[in-house]
Amino acid sequence: MGMNVWSRLGRVVGSVAVVALLGVAPALAQSGADAEDLALAREYARKGEFAKAELLFGQLPDELQFNGTVLPEYLRTMQEMRHFKEAEKLARKAQRRRPEDPIVGILLGRVLESSGDKAGAAKQYERVVSGLKSDQVLAVAADFQEHQQLDWAEKVYLRGRALARNDIEYAPQLIQLYTRQPGTERLLAETLRLLQQDERQLPFVRNMLQNSLREEKDFDALEKLLLNSVQQHPEQGSYSELLLWLYVQRKDFTGALVQARALDRRTRSEGSRVLDLAAIALRNHDYESAIAGYEYVVREYRGGQFYGIARQLLLQAREEQVRNTFPVDAAKIRTLLGEYQQLLTEFGATSPYRADILRNMAELHAFQLGEKDKAMTLLQEAISQPRANPETVDRAKLTLADLYLLRAEPWEATLLYSQVEKSHKDSPLGYDAKLRNARLSYFAGDFKLAQGHLDILKEATSREIANDAMQLSLLITDNTAMDTAGVALRDYAATELLVFQNKLPEAMRGLDALVLKYPGHALQDEAWFLKAQLQRRTSDYAGAVQTLARITENPKYDVLSDDALFLAASIQEENLQDREKAQELYQRVITKYPGSIYVAEARKRFRKLRGDAVN
Secondary structure: OHHHHHHHHOOOOOHHHHHHHOOOOHHHOOOHHHHHHHHHHHHHHHHOOHHHHHHHHHHOOHHHHOOOOOHHHHHHHHHHOOOHHHHHHHHHHHHHHOOOOHHHHHHHHHHHHHOOOHHHHHHHHHHHHHOOOHHHHHHHHHHHHHOOOHHHHHHHHHHHHHHHOOOOOOHHHHHHHHOOOOOOHHHHHHHHHHHHHOHHHHHHHHHHHHHHOOOHHHHHHHHHHHHHHHHHOOOOHHHHHHHHHHHHHOOOHHHHHHHHHHHHHHHOOOOHHHHHHHHHHHHOOOHHHHHHHHHHHHHHOOOOOOHHHHHHHHHHHHHHHHHOOOOOOHHHHHHHHHHHHHHHHHHOOOOOOHHHHHHHHHHHHHHHOOOHHHHHHHHHHHHOOOOOOHHHHHHHHHHHHHHHHHOOOHHHHHHHHHHHHHHOOOOHHHHHHHHHHHHHHHHOOOHHHHHHHHHHHOOOOOHHHHHHHHHHHHHHHHOOOOOOOOHHHHHHHHHHHHHHOOOHHHHHHHHHHHHHHOOOOOOHHHHHHHHHHHHHHOOOHHHHHHHHHHHHOOOOOOOOHHHHHHHHHHHHHHOOOOHHHHHHHHHHHHHHOOOOOOHHHHHHHHHHHHOOOOO
């Protein structure tokens, strides 16, 4: 039978070569026929024909049967045939031949376990673990893990730790093992123990925790342990580092700022750590934390290397807060402009920051106060600054192009966009310019040209630009698939241009007309969501909530449902001051849309409204 198999394969190699290919040492092979029988037995086992496989394995000489690669296969075949007594007899015989090999002992334990003798198997595994030598730990643990016997793998590592008389021996292996098991208590304890002994392991620990912590209770448990560790070991900077990382993961920038300031004082980083955190907080629209961070650097490091940039960023953070607190307070905008003017005076006419400050002032005059001529004058001054960074100059050009668009001069706008795009190819600023050109084409109703720009931008290295491009591209694609002329989309794009030009009453009338003109159109949810945003900006909070309900209470509008629900919760919390309703809506975001980008922020706000302790 075996000869026929090899004849079909074409017997072109010698028996020694065959044995080598099978992974069996040539010295163990008695003949080419044995190698053929082994190959055929393995083939039968692979196909599930265990009776035939068992017969062939049994015909092999003892030396081959007890080989380290053959014995597990032979025992598995016996177990599949439920010949447990014969398998146990073979395993014990192998153990007598190789009493120092712990893997053979494990095989015997698995035979006992498969026969139903779980107590006997456990005793056998215990014998293996207690008899381990230091150089056997990794191989035995790997074998247990390969067979999903994770509890026994843990015992092996802990036995190895005892042999080494070192509390953090095998800590990386144990941490990785604990990430595969339910519960986080052991994982957290092991990571903190490792960190206490070796602060260089912080990147590894962060990576393991980031891949393992999923539930709120796990983050809570880690926070509690770290707070205790920081209090007990204030000299241990790694605990504060990890706590800072945890707060950033949870978007708790208030707590993160406490740790960043502590680390700044300990490491004497002159505010750089706090500046980094403030920038993250600002990107996440936590204006209070960002402002507090910049104020710390300005207050503590007057005259330091980061003082100038901190002063400027502080005003920018305040500006972001004013611009995104509805309704926008014109008096506060005037106050900000006065502070910017003071900053210009403080820095002097030759400051490298001057062009950036002038651009910020121009945006406030143009987009918040409607003073386009004043804004254009400031931008021209910024562009002509002799010591200005070239990138800052080009950013001023982009803002100037936006102003031309506000003044309904699209050709002047696209000329400036294209200039910046060409001077910054394959860079974030160049991508930004191309995106603005795409949006200009979109406003004009030239969707084909806009899509040409967007197809390139979807591959941009800047995630934010790529995401914005993808969203606009999908909007165009979804709404020109059935309506190839894009008639409804042209009306919607024209309304968005009105929003860009800050003509909010006209924009809202346009949205109302669009919904009536195209009933049931796919753009309805987009129109309602945009209208709700505009209602909020004009202080019609009740109207905004009512408009958002048109999306959240209609199951067919699933794409924007989480956006609408989170916005409704924000309005209830920030504008209507209805904490109970806001808490209810944040809870719905967390439970109904667990994969939403808003979950982390919703969870943070929910906990705050619930009254959880804030650090």
